[in-house]
Amino acid sequence: MRVQDIVLDEERQDVINFLNRFKLGYEDDIDTTIALFEDNTIIATASSSANIIKAIAIHEDYQGKNLLATLMTEMIKRLAHKGIDHYFVYTLDEQVPLFKALGFKPVVQTMTLSVLEGGRFIHDVLNALVEDYHISPYPKACVVINANPMTLGHYYLIETAARENNDVLVFVVSEDRSVFPFEHRFNIVKKTCEAFDNVTVLPTRDYLVSYATFPKYFLKEETQIHEEHALVDVLVFKTHYMKHFTITKRYVGEEPLSPMTAMYNQTMKKYLNDKLIIVPRLKHKQEIISASTVRRLLKIEALETVQPYVVPATYDYLQSKEGRDAIAKLKNHKTRH
């Protein structure tokens, strides 16, 4: 038996044919694929897309020989080589024990699939966050924003939550797949929230609206998603974040523009019920204030046109060298973020 990295298109086609026999697809965001060969025939394969391991299949005749251990060892080493030490597996419920035996731990389970993780574990990651940011054990409200970039709409949402609650957490999406880098987005939100004495700004870390829990969120703007795509993220929030941070309410902006965010809101409403507070969007003239509007304007219009939409810290940033670099990047950018 030999392990091989799949790089050539014809080899990849063999892997795709192999996966099809198990009714498994080969998604186009896959960046690494390996296969195990016996006499030049594929007997097992696994792939990864960033920190998600997927498209795992083992030939019927070779099942029960612990080839999964070989596949996972090889994948974990390749991920480490790319600097990834925290990884996820999306799999069917009946496969969960096999992954648990290799040291993976369940994160959440939906009706159709289970998400497991290895390398680091949600309980430890969130506890560290609670300690680092001195989070109190009392009930609080929260807002989760990407703030790409931070608008007056985000400000209005936080202000509303801060007015109606004693204690508010503002989570800024850590995943660095947006035009504006995390560090800049985070600093702008932090600076802006200094105006409130009951608001704590913190990163989401590896889970909330992250590539691992909501991969579809980072695809193209017009991507249609289904409830199940948003569900993992919503369940992670409900079963882990709400518990660790004693969150009793989540505030979100109403979503009349993006079908993807609308589906996310709808899924949250279904699972959080009255714990989800939907706040109407702020408007400038007739136009709804949203970060996507700001990005669209920055692409085609002069910088001044976005001033009525953004918080002062964002506007200052956009005028800085870092901000101008980000705008230049945005102008020749094709995906949603």
Next chain:
Amino acid sequence: MKPIVVGSLESSDCLITLTPSKTTTITIESIVYDAFGDAIEQVIKQTLKHHGLHDVHVYVQDKGALDYAIEARLTSAIKRYRSEADES
């Protein structure tokens, strides 16, 4: 610095991941944790001490490896960790 991964998830072996950390921390996942968890931790601590390495996170996914297998895996991980740290 990239994580260093040594070993395998095959039976009677272990997979060890070393990453830089503010303090020395050890996480052990083992199919025989109840019986040998403490013994594994001792081997890890002694091996780290022997090589004078600290401020790393040692993550062990153990599949029933014997003491000297764990020690050998960790020793080679430490060597690679050092050479990697020297380069960066």
